[in-house]
Amino acid sequence: MRIAVAYKWAPNPQDALVGSDGSVDWRHAKAGVSEYDPVAIALGRSLADASGAELVGLSVGGPDVASPMAKKSALARGLDRAVVVADASLQGLGATETALLLAALVEKIGDVDVVLTGDSSIDEGSRMVPTVLAGALGWPALTDVRSVSGTAGDLSVERNHRGGSQVLRLTGPAVLAAAVDAVVPGVPGVRDILAAGKKPVEEVALTALVRRELGSSVERVRIAGPEVRDRKRRMIEGSDAAVAAHEIVAALRADGVI
Amino acid sequence: MSATYILVAGDARIGNLVATAVGTSITAVVVGDRGVAEAVAASGVEKVVWLGDPGATPLEAFAGQVAALTAAARPDLVLAPSRPADLVLAGAVAARLSAPVYTMASAVRVADGAVEIDRSVFGGIARETLRIHGPVVVIGDGGEVGTDGGAPIEEVTGAPATTISVIETLPPEHAPVDLSKARRIVSTGRGLKDQGDLSITARLGEALDAELACSRPLAEGVGWFRRDRYVGVTGQKVTPDLYVAVGISGQLQHVVGARGARVIVVINSDEKCPYFGEADYCVVGDLYELVPALTAALTEAN
Numbered sequence: 001m002r003i004a005v006a007y008k009w010a011p012n013p014q015d016a017l018v019g020s021d022g023s024v025d026w027r028h029a030k031a032g033v034s035e036y037d038p039v040a041i042a043l044g045r046s047l048a049d050a051s052g053a054e055l056v057g058l059s060v061g062g063p064d065v066a067s068p069m070a071k072k073s074a075l076a077r078g079l080d081r082a083v084v085v086a087d088a089s090l091q092g093l094g095a096t097e098t099a100l101l102l103a104a105l106v107e108k109i110g111d112v113d114v115v116l117t118g119d120s121s122i123d124e125g126s127r128m129v130p131t132v133l134a135g136a137l138g139w140p141a142l143t144d145v146r147s148v149s150g151t152a153g154d155l156s157v158e159r160n161h162r163g164g165s166q167v168l169r170l171t172g173p174a175v176l177a178a179a180v181d182a183v184v185p186g187v188p189g190v191r192d193i194l195a196a197g198k199k200p201v202e203e204v205a206l207t208a209l210v211r212r213e214l215g216s217s218v219e220r221v222r223i224a225g226p227e228v229r230d231r232k233r234r235m236i237e238g239s240d241a242a243v244a245a246h247e248i249v250a251a252l253r254a255d256g257v258i
Numbered sequence: 259m260s261a262t263y264i265l266v267a268g269d270a271r272i273g274n275l276v277a278t279a280v281g282t283s284i285t286a287v288v289v290g291d292r293g294v295a296e297a298v299a300a301s302g303v304e305k306v307v308w309l310g311d312p313g314a315t316p317l318e319a320f321a322g323q324v325a326a327l328t329a330a331a332r333p334d335l336v337l338a339p340s341r342p343a344d345l346v347l348a349g350a351v352a353a354r355l356s357a358p359v360y361t362m363a364s365a366v367r368v369a370d371g372a373v374e375i376d377r378s379v380f381g382g383i384a385r386e387t388l389r390i391h392g393p394v395v396v397i398g399d400g401g402e403v404g405t406d407g408g409a410p411i412e413e414v415t416g417a418p419a420t421t422i423s424v425i426e427t428l429p430p431e432h433a434p435v436d437l438s439k440a441r442r443i444v445s446t447g448r449g450l451k452d453q454g455d456l457s458i459t460a461r462l463g464e465a466l467d468a469e470l471a472c473s474r475p476l477a478e479g480v481g482w483f484r485r486d487r488y489v490g491v492t493g494q495k496v497t498p499d500l501y502v503a504v505g506i507s508g509q510l511q512h513v514v515g516a517r518g519a520r521v522i523v524v525i526n527s528d529e530k531c532p533y534f535g536e537a538d539y540c541v542v543g544d545l546y547e548l549v550p551a552l553t554a555a556l557t558e559a560n
């Protein structure tokens with residue numbers, strides 16, 4: 001069995017500088033393996049260990065995706081190898097284009113039985129990449145997955161379902177998006193990072209993929225800063241808790257909310 | 259007239275989406291039992307295409323059929339509510355049409371053969387307006403069940419050939435919580451050290467007659483709260499008169515869920531915590547002292 005994990009190398013928008021005109025400066029935002037993707041990698045590692053499968057990481061994006069730092073960070077989390085497409089034209093791609101490219105990559109490496117993904121990415125956070133990817137492959141998608149076990153052609157999947165949970169059986173390939181708390185991924189240690197340096201990474205050229213283009217043209221006609229209310233931002237010193245508490249109560253009274 | 263397709267998986271609450279698409283010709287594609295198709299037909303849509311009784315088949319298994327029939331109609335706009343199974347249908351449609359897909363849209367306009375979308379980007383740090391020529395899929399808040407008209411229901415039969423089957427379904431242990439209408443909310447974050455300490459914020463909640471909420475790690479992480487009680491970009495969007503955030507740092511993904519609150523109080527020991535940038539009252543100090551003191555002051559004042 002071959003298990004693929006799609007991961008994203010992305011910065012945290014919290015660290016970006018946003019101009020009042022809505023321009024976003026990412027220079028100070030350090031990229032990393034996107035917050036929830038290590039959960040998918042950890043889920044994949046357990047399934048691969050239990051079934052003797054190979055665990056392949058897949059990523060598409062800008063040139064950074066192929067940087068030594070990005071490769072090591074992803075591989076240190078337990079992948080056996082990685083296959084990446086890194087191209088300047090792929091920086092900041094939307095969900096559909098990302099998913100269509102990942103589908104082309106899954107088809108190129110071949111023999112993939114399951115693709116795992118994180119819940120959503122830290123920068124876009126659309127939750128749509130796994131579902132579009134499944135659509136492009138013609139495979140079913142299940143999201144909010146808590147656990148996976150079994151072997152190719154006979155997998156048991158447990159997922160969160162309408163406030164409860166559900167166990168399903170899968171007899172064919174599928175895309176599974178991990179619930180954010182499916183497992184608590186460990187922090188890679190020095191040994192993992194050293195081992196990662198020796199694991200193979202294949203860079204696939206964009207031109208080597210059978211790529212489907214977007215069927216629509218998208219034009220950005222306006223950008224703006226976030227829609228944020230003006231807040232009072234009044235500092236209340238809390239070293240004397242009783243004094244602070246009375247100050248808060250008086251303020252909330254004056255605002256008419258209590 | 260422009261054509262809109264609304265995708266529905268098992269839950270007829272699509273009132274907001276119908277309102278978004280007013281002025282276009284709206285077809286709803288419904289996966290789920292007949293009751294859902296009937297409720298959608300009475301929601302102000304022009305036509306319902308119903309994929310028949312799913313029986314025990316998971317709704318996601320219909321994604322391929324939904325994609326094929328939606329793509330064949332070449333709609334200008336495809337809308338879907340932001341619920342798990344609906345996202346799977348929407349993903350399949352986007353793939354089939356090679357259409358871009360957008361979430362976090364605040365407005366959608368269909369005019370002159372183009373679709374214009376106002377949306378926030380990167381979890382809410384900025385906004386953009388996009389003009390799209392060609393099909394586009396937009397995910398939005400479904401809203402409530404609509405109440406307008408009785409559209410014809412066209413049944414498309416033929417169960418999907420599927421490789422997924424349900425072995426067991428465990429129902430929720432509690433009724434779902436809707437925080438969107440709460441007037442006051444006390445929200446707890448990772449600043450709380452121990453599950454036993456939750457009584458501290460619970461008492462503040464009582465004194466304020468407030469609903470209790472939390473940041474995501476307290477629900478999907480340590481599991482101290484149920485999943486439907488966390489606020490944020492993936493959690494609940496709330497608009498109370500008062501939002502008291504206790505031991506929550508103010509990461510963007512949390513903050514955006516409560517931006518609609520009238521007054522925000524943030525209690526945090528770190529004077530540099532990001533949430534102070536978007537709060538009305540920034541209370542710097544130890545929650546273990548401040549929250550009981552605030553509870554006492556409120557009780558005293560009542």
Ligand SMILES: Cc1cc2nc3c(=O)[nH]c(=O)nc-3n(C[C@H](O)[C@H](O)[C@H](O)COP(=O)(O)OP(=O)(O)OC[C@H]3O[C@@H](n4cnc5c(N)ncnc54)[C@H](O)[C@@H]3O)c2cc1C
Pocket residue numbers: 035036120121122123125446447448449450472473474475488489490491492493494504505506507508509510511512515525526527528531543544545546
């Ligand atoms: C795609 C994506 C989607 C997400 N969606 C959501 C979402 O919908 N909702 C959500 O909440 N999060 C979401 N997150 C997670 C989010 O990024 C943050 O990790 C999370 O909100 C942090 O929770 P927190 O503030 O409770 O914890 P922390 O960031 O750890 O903050 C704890 C705070 O407590 C303070 N503190 C500690 N001790 C004390 C004390 N004794 N007294 C007072 N203060 C104290 C600290 O100073 C700190 O500021 C998402 C993340 C991603 C990547």
